[in-house]
Amino acid sequence: MTAELSRSETADAVVIGAGHNGLVAAALLADAGWDVVVLEAQSAPGGAVKSAELVPGYVSDLYSAFYPLSVASPALQHLQLEDHGxxxxxxxxxxxxxxxxxxxDAPVLYRDIERTAAEFDRRHPGDGDRWIAAFEQYQRIKKPLLETLFAPFPPVRGPAGLLRRLGAADALRLAQLLLLPAGELARQLFDGEAAQLLLLGNAMHADVPVDAPGSGVMGYLLVMLGQDGGFPVPVGGAGALTAALVRRAEAAGARVECGREIDSIDVRGHRATAVNLTDGAVVRCRRAVIADTSAPQLYQRLLPPDVLPSGPHRDLDRFVWDTPVLKINYALDAPIPWRSPSLAGAGTVHLGADHDGLIRWMADLNTGTVPSAPFLLFGQMTTADPSRSPAGTESAWAYTHLPRGRSDDRSADQLAEAVDAVLEQHAPGFTGHLVGKVIQRPSDLEHSDANLHAGAVNGGTSQLFQQLVFRPMPGQGGPRTPLDNVFLGSAGAPPGGGVHGICGRNAARAALSADGPLGWPRRRLNRAASRLLVG
Incomplete structure (x- = not known):
């Protein structure tokens, strides 16, 4: 990373935040020949893509850990990060x-589809063929489906491709299928519990209730991505992904500066003119500001209060965060002693609930109750990447949620005890193998990254009322803001959370489009549309 900024300078674009979306945006703008500076408040880049030795000799991913969306993302594929280490x-x-x-005898998904199908067929005859048929359909529609899910709203190219490949009737059936609650989607695709549970567990990677419309799409996407390309991890830790993104952005000419906290954005008319840092430095922007921050951070702290009309201000006051996260990092002196031997080779493990159990768990979260039997996502990182800890040991983590409004440390510690109890039930002797344990409470997550408000890691709920044109709020959906040259390039914009870089790509493309020869009529049209939408 380059030397510190001078007290006052000018750049074509200022990117606020060096999370993965900010770094993607910086690389794309620098590729276009822009002079780009990335300003990051923390002492290191990466946002929620970082790793560290919390226990000596054991590498822990501090936030995100497995990256099926990353290897499928056209934004990250375009950057060819493998060429950067x-x-x-x-x-x-x-x-x-x-x-x-x-x-x-827990069911397991393997990268070998024949092995996965045999696993399902052994438990419920016919589900192996159903799995193969579902995956073959996914292979036919993968490209236009991902284009639809990853495109700015409204998507055009992706739905057109789905129509060409499926025809109108089957495309409509697919759309209806993906809008189903996860439980109903699982029942429509498979007859046996094994395949259904794997889809349901993956649906819980988002914060949409399992019985809510639209919760099925995440489960479907992740099991298909898992079958297609697995759940890979960066060799050496999540920080290796960030390091490659930094090298890629800097190779294109962008500058990445850490320990540089933003105080405010100056606005004149419909344009941002400068970014003010808390240390007194000023960076003037010729062309654009990309905010890899949460939507409330951008609109309620960095921009002047009169940027948003009163209607969107009220909408932002009602912004719904996703449920707080509790994450526990474990260092063990031996592999996990699973009751089910099938789990020994799985990088990601779901623990603690069948369909009805997931509904009970969500009921706890929705009623402000700290779960006594939480559903867990569990990662076996040395199993996935042997470089994470010494041979014969395991670097692992568990991840679950607290109710909104219960993100205090006392509730987090209460839930942490329940997490250990669930692990001991599924892996008798687990706690006896611990050589280190570090809890990341919601307060710790927010302290390490201001975007992770109260431990919310998704940039806002993924439920339908705050997605697509409603993300981050009605009338301001997508990367564009009421200002001509300020763009939201974080998970607060569609398509939302996940390490895919699409939010940063969409913001960079919007900035390039607004600055091009058709930029002036586009800006006028966007302002008119915004006024119409907010009344």
């Missing part, structure tokens, strides 16, 4: 799901 590693199995503490 990134290497991927895979666990022997992709993901497993234990439905209860006494489950000694």
């Amino acid at each position: 990134l290497r991927w590693s895979h666990a022997p199995a992709v993901v497993g799901h234990a439905r209860s503490a006494d489950d000694d």
Whole structure:
């Protein structure tokens, strides 16, 4: 990374935040020949893509850990990060799901589709063929489906491709299928519990209730991505992905500066003119500001209060964050002693609930109750990447949620005890193998990254009422803001959370478009549309 900024300078574009979306935006703008500076408040880049040795000799991913969306993302594929030092590693199995503490034969998804199909067919004859048929359909529609899910709203090219490949009737059926609640989607695709549970567990990677419309799309996408390309991890830790993004942005000419906190953005008329830092430095911007920050951070702290009309101000006051996260990092002196031997090779493991159990868990979250039997996402990082800890040991983590409004440390510690109890039930002797344990409470997550408000890691809920044109709020959906040259390039914009870089790409493309020869009529049209939408 380059030397510190002078007290006052000028750049074509200022990117606020060196999370993965900010770094993607910086690389794309620098590729276009812009002079780009990235300003990051923390002492290191990466946002929620970082790793560290919390226990000596054990590398822990501090936030995100497995990256199926990254390897599928057209934004990250375009950057060719493998040319900048990134290497991927895979666990022997992709993901497993234990439905209860006494489950000694948990179903597992493998990268070999024949092995996965045999796994499902053994438990419920016919589900192997159903799995193969579902995956073959996914292979036919993968490109236009991902284009639809990753495009700025409204998507055009992706739906057109789906129509060409499926025809109108089947495309409509697919759309209806993906809008189903996860439980109903699983029942429509498979007859047996094993395949259904794997889809349901993956649906819980988002914060949409399992019985809510639209919750099925994440489960479907992740199991298909898992079958197609696995759940890979960067060799050496999540920080290796960030390091490759920094090298890629700097190779294009962008400058990345850390420890530079933003105080405010100066605005004149419909344009941002400068970014003010808390240390007194000023960076004037010729062309654009990209904010890889949460939507409330941008609109309620950095921009002047009169940028938003009163209607969107009220909408932002009602902005819904995703549920707070509790993450516990473990260092063990031996592999996990699973009750179900099938889980030993799975990089990602879902623990603690069948369909009804997931609904009970969500009921706890929705009623402000700290769960006594939480659903867990569990990562076996040394299983996925042997470089994470000494041979014969395991670097691992568990991840679950607290209710909104219960992100205090006392509630987090109460939930952490329940997490350990669930792990001990599924892996008797687990706690006896611990040589280190570090809890990341919601307060710790927010302290390490201001975008992770109260431990929310998704940039806002993924539920339908705050997605697509409604993300981050009605009338201001997408990367564009009421200002001609300020763009939201974080998970607060569509398509939302996940390490895919699409939010940063969309913001960079919007900035390039607004600055081009058709920029002036586009800006006028966007302002008119915004006034119409907000009344």
